[in-house]
Amino acid sequence: MMPEGGLRRRQHSSLRAWDDVGMLKGLSVQTVLQAGIPLVRNISELPQSDYGRGGLSHITIAGSVLHGMKEVEIWLQTFSPGSRTPIHRHSCEEVFVVLKGSGTIFLASNSHEKQPGKPQEYPIFSNSTFHIPMNDVHQVWNTNENEDLQVLVVISRPPVKVFIYEDWSMPHTAAKLKFPYYWDEDCFYSPKDEL
Numbered sequence: 443m444m445p446e447g448g449l450r451r452r453q454h455s456s457l458r459a460w461d462d463v464g465m466l467k468g469l470s471v472q473t474v475l476q477a478g479i480p481l482v483r484n485i486s487e488l489p490q491s492d493y494g495r496g497g498l499s500h501i502t503i504a505g506s507v508l509h510g511m512k513e514v515e516i517w518l519q520t521f522s523p524g525s526r527t528p529i530h531r532h533s534c535e536e537v538f539v540v541l542k543g544s545g546t547i548f549l550a551s552n553s554h555e556k557q558p559g560k561p562q563e564y565p566i567f568s569n570s571t572f573h574i575p576m577n578d579v580h581q582v583w584n585t586n587e588n589e590d591l592q593v594l595v596v597i598s599r600p601p602v603k604v605f606i607y608e609d610w611s612m613p614h615t616a617a618k619l620k621f622p623y624y625w626d627e628d629c630f631y632s633p634k635d636e637l
């Protein structure tokens with residue numbers, strides 16, 4: 443158990459800790475509340491950042507690292523015109539709800555092959571929804587030159603472990619693991635703080 447003072451100091455920092463083997467331990471709702479994170483949160487006041495990716499605004503609405511979520515995690519992401527995710531895959535389910543704007547989802551569903559290969563392109567639009575099957579390589583791209591693309595994203599099995607591809611012909615085995623992912627890294631809680 444972390445000392446309470448430590449939790450208070452960190453507030454919007456991590457409420458989960460990585461142990462030596464990289465596993466995460468969730469903390470109870472009570473602990474989250476004690477840490478000064480209110481149950482009802484104003485989305486406009488939540489921490490947001492581009493996490494080093496131009497054109498992105500990411501807000502973790504409910505997260506594993508941030509709020510101790512164990513089964514699902516929810517993000518609100520806004521992509522400025524032309525901005526996009528990396529080409530990537532992850533072994534969790536992912537559901538998108540498009541709140542504003544439009545764009546394109548690129549999806550390579552032949553993940554049994556050695557490499558993603560040429561992806562299929564699907565137009566996405568305001569009030570549309572789509573999901574990404576586990577481990578399918580994909581990329582979300584705001585291809586609309588005039589408008590931001592805003593999506594609500596739900597993933598299972600947080601925190602997400604992302605494998606990133608440089609291009610669609612990169613072999614699956616060469617994809618680079620990024621864990622913890624950028625917004626989880628921000629909240630990394632070093633094990634010694636637990637003692």
Ligand SMILES: *[C@@H]1O[C@H](CO)[C@@H](O)[C@H](O)[C@H]1NC(C)=O
Pocket residue numbers: 569
């Ligand atoms: C999205 O679709 C639902 C179902 O038809 C509808 O109730 C809702 O008003 C729509 N939202 C927007 C923002 O268009």
